[in-house]
Amino acid sequence: MDPERLDHFMARANAAYYAARDPFADFTTAPEISQIFGELLGAWAAVVWAQIGRPDPVLLIEAGPGRGTLMADALRTLARVAPDFASALRLHLIETSPRLRAEQARRLPGAAWHARLEDVPPGPAILLANEFLDALPIRQFVHAAGAWRERHVAGHSFVALPSPLEAGNLHEGAVYEIGEAARDWTAALAARLIRQGGAALILDYGYAQPQFQDTLQALRGGRPVSPLVEPGTADLTAHVDFAALAQAARTEGAHVWGPAGQGDFLRALGLRTRVEALARQHPARAADLAAGAERLASPAQMGTLFKALAVTSFPDAPAGF
Numbered sequence: 001m002d003p004e005r006l007d008h009f010m011a012r013a014n015a016a017y018y019a020a021r022d023p024f025a026d027f028t029t030a031p032e033i034s035q036i037f038g039e040l041l042g043a044w045a046a047v048v049w050a051q052i053g054r055p056d057p058v059l060l061i062e063a064g065p066g067r068g069t070l071m072a073d074a075l076r077t078l079a080r081v082a083p084d085f086a087s088a089l090r091l092h093l094i095e096t097s098p099r100l101r102a103e104q105a106r107r108l109p110g111a112a113w114h115a116r117l118e119d120v121p122p123g124p125a126i127l128l129a130n131e132f133l134d135a136l137p138i139r140q141f142v143h144a145a146g147a148w149r150e151r152h153v154a155g156h157s158f159v160a161l162p163s164p165l166e167a168g169n170l171h172e173g174a175v176y177e178i179g180e181a182a183r184d185w186t187a188a189l190a191a192r193l194i195r196q197g198g199a200a201l202i203l204d205y206g207y208a209q210p211q212f213q214d215t216l217q218a219l220r221g222g223r224p225v226s227p228l229v230e231p232g233t234a235d236l237t238a239h240v241d242f243a244a245l246a247q248a249a250r251t252e253g254a255h256v257w258g259p260a261g262q263g264d265f266l267r268a269l270g271l272r273t274r275v276e277a278l279a280r281q282h283p284a285r286a287a288d289l290a291a292g293a294e295r296l297a298s299p300a301q302m303g304t305l306f307k308a309l310a311v312t313s314f315p316d317a318p319a320g321f
């Protein structure tokens with residue numbers, strides 16, 4: 001078999017993986033750690049809705065909703081603190097996995113599903129995406145003997161084939177990653193927001209400046225495995241290049257905020273106040289609530305590696321930035 005470019009391999013492997021497996025057996029995401037994550041993101045969306053003039057109806061879109069936990073937590077809070085927004089919003093979910101769609105349908109009755117952002121109907125929109133872009137395919141270039149070679153997959157090993165990329169002045173073994181899919185997706189999102197109004201909040205793990213490191217990783221059963229295991233048996237991810245996303249959105253004329261560390265972002269939205277209020281209501285859960293918040297926000301855990309980036313059609317700062 002001919003060597004397959006890494007991004008093509010990764011797209012194929014993840015499509016098979018998300019279609020057939022329960023990803024949550026392999027990794028835990030922020031909304032699965034604490035209900036406060038979805039609650040604060042719901043509050044963020046309500047503030048944005050006011051910033052765009054309270055359109056009714058308005059689309060609330062989530063890309064890659066997983067089990068639907070984030071959105072269920074957000075909607076429960078909105079019904080209580082922002083009933084006008086709760087009744088104006090129309091829920092649209094971008095999800096390719098039939099299995100996860102079924103799980104989302106149980107928690108989010110009344111939603112509409114789409115395979116791609118382009119399929120979501122027009123209108124002012126607020127979009128949330130947590131740990132979505134890290135699953136999109138990347139290309140990798142390896143710097144060796146003064147030239148860049150592009151990583152391909154041949155059977156169960158990597159091969160590096162000649163590439164026309166300019167060599168530059170980098171150390172031997174440097175790895176340059178390009179997330180074309182994430183970049184193009186963000187550009188399309190920004191173009192939509194500029195045309196129709198709205199804002200997006202992207203949260204993921206990644207870097208604010210190029211690292212020249214290999215960030216491709218594979219998880220199976222919660223453990224790191226080789227990315228070259230049988231396609232579809234492990235979750236393949238890469239760190240998100242936030243500078244590239246910001247650039248892509250700005251090129252479309254959108255306003256970009258952050259990236260901010262997830263810890264700073266959640267604290268600015270009132271993480272501590274929410275932990276204290278919930279702990280007063282449920283004293284038996286106080287320690288769990290504090291531990292969950294700590295995991296999301298502390299620099300040693302998810303507080304700095306994970307970042308938040310907002311894209312808006314309007315020039316004012318959205319909440320948290």
Ligand code: SAH
Pocket residue numbers: 014018023029030031032063064065066067070094095096097100115129130131132135136
């Ligand atoms: N946001 C959720 C789930 C993250 S896992 C959480 O925080 O828990 C990634 C999600 O994106 C899954 O729902 C997966 O099925 C979906 N997904 C992955 N690749 C996709 C693609 N190319 N198009 C649409 N959805 C995708």
